[in-house]
Amino acid sequence: MMQTVEQLQPKPIKYASLPTPPTSNTGSPSNTSSTLNAMKATKISISHHHHILIVTGPAGCGKSTVARYLADRYGFDYIEGDEFHPQANIDKMAAGIPLDDIDRWDWLILLRDEALNALKNGSKGVVVTCSALKKKYRDVIRTARLYDEDPNANIHFVYLRADKQTLLARVRARQGHYMKDAMVESQFAALEEPDETECKQLKDVEIIDVKGSLEDVQELAHIAVDKVLIIPSAR
Numbered sequence: 144m145m146q147t148v149e150q151l152q153p154k155p156i157k158y159a160s161l162p163t164p165p166t167s168n169t170g171s172p173s174n175t176s177s178t179l180n181a182m183k184a185t186k187i188s189i190s191h192h193h194h195i196l197i198v199t200g201p202a203g204c205g206k207s208t209v210a211r212y213l214a215d216r217y218g219f220d221y222i223e224g225d226e227f228h229p230q231a232n233i234d235k236m237a238a239g240i241p242l243d244d245i246d247r248w249d250w251l252i253l254l255r256d257e258a259l260n261a262l263k264n265g266s267k268g269v270v271v272t273c274s275a276l277k278k279k280y281r282d283v284i285r286t287a288r289l290y291d292e293d294p295n296a297n298i299h300f301v302y303l304r305a306d307k308q309t310l311l312a313r314v315r316a317r318q319g320h321y322m323k324d325a326m327v328e329s330q331f332a333a334l335e336e337p338d339e340t341e342c343k344q345l346k347d348v349e350i351i352d353v354k355g356s357l358e359d360v361q362e363l364a365h366i367a368v369d370k371v372l373i374i375p376s377a378r
């Protein structure tokens with residue numbers, strides 16, 4: 144069964160005023176003009192497979208903002224990863240102490256299982272925010288495919304790439320969050336960006352440069368994700 148994007152989202156999709164797509168040192172470019180032209184010219188449908196989109200990156204890169212937008216666009220469930228940290232992790236981060244691997248394992252498994260539950264309960268797709276700073280954390284999430292009832296479940300990472308200055312500015316401007324700007328340094332220290340090997344071998348990472356305005360970033364993100372979710376119709 145196919146669902147058209149038009150059915151999921153009343154607003155027409157604009158492809159007209161796109162920002163110049165970013166290129167990345169480590170991953171594939173987020174889109175090409177030929178893909179865009181193909182999408183403009185054809186009716187587009189979301190494949191019937193289960194989809195898990197993991198929006199990743201360090202604190203302040205825009206995970207929640209972009210994930211909510213994507214969930215809305217595709218009619219997917221939304222899981223805010225921060226809400227699944229145990230209180231001990233929140234307390235630690237609020238006190239300015241970075242989490243370590245041990246703090247994160249159960250949280251990652253919980254997020255994976257929450258996503259699987261949403262699919263089991265009938266959701267076609269789910270968008271999860273999860274910093275997933277290291278490759279081994281992303282690998283934990285990748286095991287969702289082994290447990291999902293759809294053997295062709297589509298697990299995809301949207302890595303929001305930002306430089307330290309941008310993150311510092313955004314974390315400083317954000318009100319009422321336990322994660323303060325002093326933690327940005329440790330987030331970068333822990334960060335293992337998806338590199339060329341990971342991107343090429345696993346083909347499940349899109350890298351989005353998030354320096355631009357929110358509107359630009361949302362557009363870049365949905366163009367990248369459309370390529371993953373949507374089958375251009377032959378008709």
Ligand SMILES: Nc1ncnc2c1ncn2[C@@H]1O[C@H](COP(=O)(O)OP(=O)(O)O)[C@@H](O)[C@H]1O
Nearest residue numbers: 202203204205206207208313317355356357360
């Ligand atoms: N592209 C952007 N340009 C400007 N501000 C942004 C952008 N993306 C997010 N923000 C703002 O930056 C802050 C951090 O975004 P958020 O989505 O909470 O990031 P994360 O979930 O990764 O910590 C928020 O106040 C958000 O409104």
Ligand SMILES: O=C(O)[C@H](O)[C@@H](O)[C@H](O)[C@H](O)COP(=O)(O)O
Nearest residue numbers: 201202203225242247274275322
């Ligand atoms: O693995 C971690 O160290 C945390 O998950 C961290 O990366 C995450 O960013 C925080 O939960 C803060 O929340 P925000 O990302 O919403 O700032």
